Amino acid sequence: xxxxxxxxxxxxxxxxxxxxxxxxxxxxxxxxxxxxxxxxxxxxxxxxxxxxxxxxxxxxxxxxxxxxxxxxxxxxxxxxxxxxxxxxxxxxxxxxxxxxxxxxxxxxxxxxxxxxxxxxxxxxxxxxxxxxxxxxxxxxxxxxxxxxxxxxxxxxxxxxxxxxxxxxxx
Amino acid sequence: xxxxxxxxxxxxxxxxxxxxxxxxxxxxxxxxxxxxxxxxxxxxxxxxxxxxxxxxxxxxxxxxxxxxxxxxxxxxxxxxxxxxxxxxxxxxxxxxxxxxxxxxxxxxxxxxxxxxxxxxxxxxxxxxxxxxxxxxxxxxxxxxxxxxxxxxxxxxxxxxxxxxxxxxxxxxxxxxxxxxxxxxxxxxxxxxxxxxxxxx
Numbered sequence: 001x002x003x004x005x006x007x008x009x010x011x012x013x014x015x016x017x018x019x020x021x022x023x024x025x026x027x028x029x030x031x032x033x034x035x036x037x038x039x040x041x042x043x044x045x046x047x048x049x050x051x052x053x054x055x056x057x058x059x060x061x062x063x064x065x066x067x068x069x070x071x072x073x074x075x076x077x078x079x080x081x082x083x084x085x086x087x088x089x090x091x092x093x094x095x096x097x098x099x100x101x102x103x104x105x106x107x108x109x110x111x112x113x114x115x116x117x118x119x120x121x122x123x124x125x126x127x128x129x130x131x132x133x134x135x136x137x138x139x140x141x142x143x144x145x146x147x148x149x150x151x152x153x154x155x156x157x158x159x160x161x162x163x164x165x166x167x168x169x170x
Numbered sequence: 171x172x173x174x175x176x177x178x179x180x181x182x183x184x185x186x187x188x189x190x191x192x193x194x195x196x197x198x199x200x201x202x203x204x205x206x207x208x209x210x211x212x213x214x215x216x217x218x219x220x221x222x223x224x225x226x227x228x229x230x231x232x233x234x235x236x237x238x239x240x241x242x243x244x245x246x247x248x249x250x251x252x253x254x255x256x257x258x259x260x261x262x263x264x265x266x267x268x269x270x271x272x273x274x275x276x277x278x279x280x281x282x283x284x285x286x287x288x289x290x291x292x293x294x295x296x297x298x299x300x301x302x303x304x305x306x307x308x309x310x311x312x313x314x315x316x317x318x319x320x321x322x323x324x325x326x327x328x329x330x331x332x333x334x335x336x337x338x339x340x341x342x343x344x345x346x347x348x349x350x351x352x353x354x355x356x357x358x359x360x361x362x363x364x365x366x367x368x369x370x
Contacts (some may be wrong), residue, residue: 004353013328017328017331041356041359042356044363045328045359046364048313049329050328050329051306051309051327052325053328055212056213057209057214059216060208060213061209065212066209067230072204072233072234072364075234076228080237082239115201125200
């Protein structure tokens with residue numbers, strides 16, 4: 001089985017991190033590392049990462065390189081408040097949509113109860129259903145007025161979406 | 171031109187002012203935590219993503235998500251130490267960095283540009299760029315060829331001095347597999363460094 005760790009790698013790492021590697025370490029450790037693949041890798045990689053870390057630290061130390069903690073706190077507060085308001089607004093939007101739907105149903109019921117042409121239309125539909133001619137007649141109507149039917153179907157789909165967007169954005 | 175204020179605008183502004191926002195720590199504690207960790211975290215993010223601009227954005231996002239996640243999940247008592255808070259912050263940052271790299275996979279990994287060097291030099295923090303520039307460039311190129319997860323592991327292990335458990339927590343793997351994963355990442359990096367003639 002391939003060896004994946006060495007008992008001396010922590011010592012090598014510590015020496016690299018403290019900039020003691022390889023000159024200022026125990027000669028036995030240096031001798032061991034010459035023949036240990038793991039310790040050699042640790043020394044090479046830790047040294048390279050330390051070099052990269054110093055470079056990054058220099059960039060991070062540049063004045064104004066990072067936002068001030070007060071500014072980050074303030075922005076976090078504002079964002080959290082905005083999200084809280086949005087979250088609180090979601091049920092209101094749903095209630096507004098439900099109220100709109102109820103109003104439409106109520107309006108339809110009023111028209112249905114009071115309008116004579118609507119009542120005669122309903123009687124005609126009932127008669128058609130009873131005679132079994134409703135579906136063929138409807139198909140014929142769609143074929144003869146296809147564009148109008150498509151426009152009405154689109155209206156049925158588009159109007160609720162438009163109302164939702166208008167209410168949601170307001 | 172300014173538009174007229176509507177009733178909704180007014181109610182939204184009132185709600186914004188009165189919205190209850192509770193974070194896991196108060197401003198003073200946050201500022202201390204930020205000042206202790208922001209530079210290290212930025213360095214980590216810039217190395218893992220290979221993009222300093224992205225690291226700037228992810229730094230603030232990580233701190234924000236830390237504040238929100240911690241306050242949603244039980245508050246200050248969830249953390250028993252600063253190290254615990256730090257681990258949580260790094261875990262959030264790692265997830266953000268990996269997600270960001272996935273989204274912008276075609277972006278080249280950033281290395282130091284001439285402008286950056288001048289900016290550091292002008293700031294008075296410049297050290298020995300003349301002697302080390304070539305070595306740093308080789309190290310940057312070697313790191314850029316690693317996968318983000320390997321970069322994250324190596325950085326946490328050798329720049330942050332994190333334990334295997336801490337690294338496993340941050341990158342979301344089992345602690346028991348950390349030794350092998352770290353060994354493989356280190357091997358890859360050593361090979362790349364060897365190809366570029368970089369040695370300790």
